[in-house]
Amino acid sequence: MGYFSKEQKRKTVVLVATSGDTGGAVANGFLGVEGVEVIILYPKGKVSPIQELQLTTCGQNITALEVDGSFDDCQAMV
Numbered sequence: 001m002g003y004f005s006k007e008q009k010r011k012t013v014v015l016v017a018t019s020g021d022t023g024g025a026v027a028n029g030f031l032g033v034e035g036v037e038v039i040i041l042y043p044k045g046k047v048s049p050i051q052e053l054q055l056t057t058c059g060q061n062i063t064a065l066e067v068d069g070s071f072d073d074c075q076a077m078v
Contacts (some may be wrong), residue, residue: 005035010070014038017074020047027062040064041074 005012012035016026021040023040030038040055043065047055055064 001036002033005033008035010050012032014042015041015078017041017063017071017078018047018055019043019071023064024051027055027064029056031058031062032060038062041067041077042070043074044068046071058061 001012001014007011012034014025014030014036016024017025018026018040020042023042026038030036040062042052042055042064048075058064067077
């Protein structure tokens with residue numbers, strides 16, 4: 001994604017929903033990739049404390065948003 005984003009004049013936005021496990025992998029996979037912004041939606045109170053830390057402490061180009069709802073609600077927004 002970073003390679004292909006170099007040719008564009010705007011950022012590529014990756015929007016994902018997670019129930020916990022895969023969100024951290026997405027965050028770390030895209031962390032620091034130039035031209036790519038990642039937004040991760042996760043359900044409030046439905047991920048473990050460690051999973052929430054994996055989602056919310058990356059910074060840089062990773063943004064995690066807590067959704068007042070279920071994983072299905074997060075997926076519907078994506």
